[in-house]
Amino acid sequence: MSRIAAEHDIHASYAAGKVKRKRNRFLSRWETPGLGYLFISPWLVGFLLLTLYPMLLSLYYSFTDYTLMKPIKWVGLRNYERIFTADDKFLQSVKVTFLYVLGSVPLKLIFALFIAVVLNKAVKGISAYRVAIYFPSLIGGSIAVSMLWRNIFGVDGFINSVLDKFGIEGSGWISNPKTALWSLILLSVWQFGSAMVIFLAGLKQIPKDLYEASSVDGANRFVQFFRITLPMLSPTLYFNLIMGIIGAFQMFTSAYVITNGGPMNSTLVYAVYLYERAFNRYQLGYASSLAWIMLVMIAIVAAAIALTSKYWVFYETDTGRGKRK
Incomplete structure (x- = not known):
């Protein structure tokens, strides 16, 4: 055997x-x-x-x-020299673009975070509400929505019709240099769905034990939001901020369809001006210079935010405020 x-x-x-x-x-x-x-x-x-x-x-x-x-x-650096020394529209487009970024990105993130917190509830039918709220972001960047937005904020549009019922005389929101850019900013804020979904995913990762322990210590929801939610959500906020800034710098469709840079160049964002140089004047070399300047501007802004992130972005591996392992 x-x-x-x-x-x-x-x-x-x-x-x-x-x-x-x-x-x-x-x-x-x-x-x-x-x-x-x-x-x-x-x-x-x-x-x-x-x-x-x-x-x-x-x-x-x-x-x-x-x-x-x-x-x-071949002309060497002549295009860049003309852009920085003899192109007034370039300076105007940079100004308008930065105003658009400073106005749209913070409002969009605040609104997206607010809606994400509201939707972060375990209630019946919450998934349907999330889908319904996210849906505008799927079509928000289309030409059809831009044309609809132009009609809503037109002289005879929906906004002025509502104001007229309350005895308030409206104005041409997109034909007024003082309000035209804000019309585009509102459209950007309305397209908050993507940022909201990312915020919602970040909220799901925050341990419930932190809220329970803080409640025992007497912390209310206001204190919990600023002491727990925001610090724990700061990496997600950082990601949404960078992506939002990059997208805002490249905004084109809304400004081109709704105002085409007008009135009086008040909505002449950088991408619209680049398009004008490339496909209206056929100055492709000049437009390529503008494109690379845009790339450098976005890189500088993103790098500046990345350098400051160590003071307000916190990870699980942090050993102290503003310090990482």
Whole structure:
């Protein structure tokens, strides 16, 4: 019996070793770097052809006089010199863009956080409310919504009709230089759904024990919000802030469809001015310079926020206020 058992163990060990060798060969075949590049090749090809190559080409064009009407001519830094020294519309577009960013991004984040806190409840049918509130963000950036917004804030639009019933004389909100930009800011705030969903996901990660312990210590909801919710939600807030600023700097559809930069260039955001130079005047080299200036501006603002984040963004690994491991 011992001999039979020994032979059985030998055969079992041999079979196990054979299976292990086959498994190792299989794994080694799938762990080769070349196979990994094969899997990411669709994304890699798309990135090289649709992102990196156009960026490098636009960088080259930014140093040329490229107008589609004549051969490309290398001009060096002349486009950038003209932009900073002789282009009044550039300064106006930068001013309008920063006003739009400063007005739309904070209001949008505040409103999105407020709605996320309201929807962070375990009540019946809450999912339906979340979907209904998020829905405007799916269509908010479309041309149709921009045209609808233009009609709502027009001289004979819905807003003035409501005001007229209360005996208040309205105005042309989008035709008045003092209020036109605020009409675009309100449209941006209305598209708060994406930020709200991210805030809601962040709220779900906050331990309930913190609120229960603070309630025992006598903290009310106001104190809990500023002492627990905001600090714990600061990484999510940081992400939404960066993404919101990048999106606001690139805002185009609403300003182009609703006001087309008017009246009196009061809504001439940077992207609309870039489009005007590129596709109305066909100054593609000049427009490429404007595009790279925009990239640098966004990078500077994002870097400034990143440098200050250590004072107001807190993670679970923090050992103290403003300090990280």
